[in-house]
Amino acid sequence: MAEENKEMPQDLSRRKFLRNTGYTVGGLAVGGIIGSLIPWKKDQTTNNPPPPHAENFNQALMYFTPEQFKIVDAATERIFPKDDNGPGASDLGVAFFIDHQLAGDWGFxxxxxxxxxxxxxxxxxGYQGRLKRRDIFDIGLREIDNHSMQTLKKSFTELSGDQQDQILKDFEGDKVNITTISPSGFFQMLRSATLEGVYSDPLYxxxxxxxxxxxxxxxxxxxxxxxxxEKDFTKIKPQSLQSHMNHK
Amino acid sequence: MVRKLPKADVVVIGVGWAGGIIASELTKKGLNVVGLERGKERKTEDYFMVHDELRYALRYDLMQDLSKETITFRSKERIRALPMRQYGSFLIGDGLGGAGVHWNGQTFRFLPYDFEIRSKTIERYGKNKIPAGMTLHDWGITYDELEPYYDKFEKTCGISGEENPLGGKRSDKYPTPPMKKSPSIKMFEEATKNMKLHPYMMPSANLSQSYTNPDGIARAACQYCAYCERFGCEYGAKADPVVTVIPVAKKTGKFEIRTHSNVRRILHKGGKATGVLYTDTTTGEEIEQPADIVVLTSYVFNNIRLLLMSNIGKPYNPASGTGVIGKNYAYQVIKGNAIGYFNDKQFNTYAGAGALGMVIDDYNGDNFDHKDVNFIHGGMVSLSQTGLRPIQNNPVPQGTAAWGKEFKETSLKYANRYLSVGAQGSSMPFKHHYLDLDPTYKDAFGDPLIRITFDFEEQDKNLAVFLANKCAGILKEMGADHIDSLKELGPYDITTYQSTHNTGGVIMGADPGTSAVNNYLQMWDMDNLFVVGASAFSHNSGYNPTGTVGAFAYRAAEGILKYRDKGGQVV
Structure with a gap:
């Protein structure tokens, strides 16, 4: 009955991604938009070798601009950081999750x-605004960067982790002066979406x-x-909804 | 142009627990029943991918689409009511089976005290125990009169349970034995026994063993997969209308279900209902379904909304306290709970079932002396193991950061190391808590939304803290290393989930001047209209309401048959 899990393939290294997708423009090394499409900071020191078929076609953007994506990737990593327990939001693909969610019903x-x-x-x-979640993200991400520039003279993604925390805390505590959206409301949405991205089925x-x-x-x-x-704590190897697809 | 269909014996508005029970009982007796359901068809096979917390619990897959219809809310009359734009406090079901599909299956009987609450309160404590503005009513029925119907509903569902040592008298035991006891349930049992309290296994509509009900419906045992509340059951182990009463009605060949059929008005002439007007939401066509008897079995909100929009019954007037439709809206006081963190114990709390738990009723109803407390009634206290799904269950001890390194570390540490003991506080009615039509906001058809005027009162605040302290005391006895419990209830807030136990608005009673329906749920003002559901509750007890809704539905079915034979008021 129960199938052995098929674990999701590891992500490609940046170089392999470029080679496989043929993203070169006139023989030039790609930067700009294409470069920022692959923000994945693959830790080269991890010892598990990548499995043979490693492309993850799901990891592309449906909604965010590459710049927005980078802010979300960095901010969610501060909310759920990598530590001794394991990967943080960035390695878990949380920013892709949020991107995909904003592209669909939830974002609208x-x-x-x-x-x-x-x-x-x-x-x-409760919420009484006319803005949709995707609008709130557009404004919120822009304001995160504005607030970073104003207070620390750098864009959010260039700040140190502690500095990024300070910016996020200002949003959390409504210490940012914005009139279009509630800073704390946006932060709470970002925090909830982060936990959703960390813990929802990998299909998302x-x-x-x-x-x-x-x-x-x-x-x-x-x-x-x-x-x-009826038993005491029992560790069970996890499986995702994909494992059900093997049943008839 | 409205298309007029041939007349049916009975039309049922909304096919959830109430509508399904009415349909099964009436079709068995040979009546032709048309069931109009605004949502879609549902079946067990739909739940192949149901273990999806994001889709079902966070994105509300089984719930009413709020973009088409919602409610408006204000805490008091001088505030402008605004629409509930997103889900929070409660979840409104939709589709075949209604909220009966996404429930947990906790199937209680109310206490004998509940049905005669006003008389019994005055008898024991005197009139002054009831605070000004609390519109407490006797229900016009006693527990003993309702008992056979409870028994019937429990047998239809196959409720797994054991006798409540502090509950009303039972004519029979539960049809199936209690569910399995997890280690944390055993800890709760031992602790409460040490405290001289009276624990019993929660009555569960998730079957402890395979079961065939009196209608011949066979269902399999629960697998403790932990996806009940907000989810449908892929095994059919959780009793819901789709796997119990609806197939019984269908088998008679006398039940026609029309899905995507949204009833807009109850039609009436000369004090009698003549049928309903509904919209086929797939085509937009308006259709009239005439019927001899109309049974309103939608959720609380639409029961009241349809009566008000159809000009049936006298609308409640909060200034004078006269009128009945919309009166005594009540809810549940659910926040009086505690969380215990255990540093050295891990639990299989990823596993569970919606109604797997153990309960004490020592602080419920009038099972304890209220002389020295500043509230009436109480609530059941339980440890339930419904399954801790990972997105929604990340508590950390008070004072821990809400995000970042500390949050991650702490929430992971305690993910399988905490237990909640919760209370289901009762909710008393007040003169200024009611439902009426919103003057501003409309649904997708342009009809007014229902408006809730409700807030927590001193009664609720005192009760919540009282119950939270009891919960914390039990967790202490269970050996928790750190306990956080509610310190103050605060105002009613529609943004945080509490419970889908909205009640009242078409309350039952013995007096047509102060109630809308008699104790067969027949409208006092319209003999051939029955309004079935928790809308009949004059207050909400300290339990989940579905057991009582089921019992009332069986009684209403009997009332409808009586009406068909004799006409007039059946009481």
Whole structure:
């Protein structure tokens, strides 16, 4: 019944990506847009060798500009950083996850009530704006960079980790002066989306290699726990929804 | 042009638990029933990919599409009500089976005290125990009168459980034995027994063993896969209308379900319902379905909304306290809980079932002396193991950073090392808590949205902290190393999930002046209209409501048959 997991392939190195995709322009080494399309900071020191078929076609942008992508990649990494427990948001593909989510129903608030009139409400009445999540991200990311430039004279992605934390804390604590969106509201959305990207099924582009689940010993999608429910803690090898596709 | 169809014996508006039960009982007796369901068809095979927390729990796959219809909310009358633009506090079901598909399956009976709450409160504590503005009612029925219907619903579902030592008298035991006990449930059991409390296994609609119900419906045992609440069951092990009552009705050949059929008005003439007007949402066509008997079985909000839009019954007026439709909206006080962190113990909390848990009722209803507390009623306290899915369950001890290195480390450390003990606090009705039509905001058809006016009162705040302290006490006895519990309830906030236990608005009672339906859920003002659901609750008890909704639906079905034989008011 239960199939052995097929783990998601590792990402390609930057060079291999360029070679395979043929992204060269007039023989020149690519920078600019193409270069920033591959922000993956693959740690060359990891000892597991990449499996043979390593292309992950899912890792391309549906919504963000490369610049926005880099900010999201850096910011989510601060929210859920790489440490001794395992990979952080960046290696888990969280920025791709958020990009893909913004490209669909969630980004368009397709299933939210978006009819006018719009009034400022009480906090307990919830979000009352007319902006969609993708608009909020556009503004929020731009303002993250503006705030970085204003306070630290560098764009967000050039800041040190501690400095990036300071910028994010200013958003979290509403210490940024923006009128179009709520800084803390945007930060909370970014934080929730980060956790979604870390822990949702890998089919959505985050939780790469199920590493989000592995770090907390979450078994993912199992058909049954009737055998372990009465037992003490039992570690189970995780599997994703893809494993169900092998069943008829 | 409205297309008019041939007349049916009965038309049912909304095919969830209430509509499904009504349809099964009436078709068995030979009546022709048309079920109008605004959402889509649903079946067990739909849940092949159901273990998807993002899609179902965070993106609300099974819930009503709020872009088409939502509710508006304000905490008090002087504030402008605004639409609930995104989900939060509660989740409104949609599609065949309704909210009965995405429930957890915790299937309780209310206490005998609940049905006579006003009389019993005055009897024990005197009139002054009821604060000003609390519109407490007896329900016009007793527990003993309702007991056979509870029994019937439990047998339909195959509820797995054991007798509640502090509950009402039972005519029979639960049809299947309790679910398996996980180590954390055993810890709760031992702790509460040490504290001289009265634990019992939570009555569960997730079957402990395979079961065939009196209608001949056979279902498999629960696999503890941990995806119940907000999800459909891929095994059919969780009782829901689609795998229990709806197939029974269909088998008679007398039940016609029309999905994508959104009822807009109940039609009536000379004090009698004549049918309904609905829109086929796939074509936009408006259709009239005439019927001898109309049964309103949608969720609480649409039960009230349809009555108000159809000008049936006297709308509630909060200034004078007169009128009934929309009166006594109540909810649940669910935040009175505690989390215990264990440094040296890990649990299989990734596993579970929606109604796997253990409960004490020592602080529920009037099971304890309220002389020295500043509230009436109480709530059940439980440890339930519904399955801790990873996106939504990342608690860290108070004072821990909410993100970054410290958060990651701490949330990973405790991912399998914490247990919650929670309470399901009751919710009492107040004169200024009600439902009416919003003057501004409209649904996709241009019809007004329903408006909620509701906030937590002193009663709720006192109850929540009382229950949270009890929860914390139990976790201490269970040996938790660090315990965080609610210190203050705060105002009602529609943005954080609490419970989908909205009640009231078409309340039952013995007096047509103060209630909308009699104890068969027949409208006082319209003999051939029955309004079934938690809308009939005059307050909400300290339990999940579905068991009582199911019991009322069986009683209403009996009432409808009585009406068909004799006409007039059946009480």
């Amino acid at each position: 608030n397709a299933r939210d009530y978006m009819q006018p009139p719009f009034y400022r409400g009480e906090k307990v009445q 582009g985050g939780n790469r290699n199920m590493d989000g689940w592995k770090m907390r010993n979450y078994p993912g999608s199992q058909m049954a726990y009737a055998d372990v429910i």
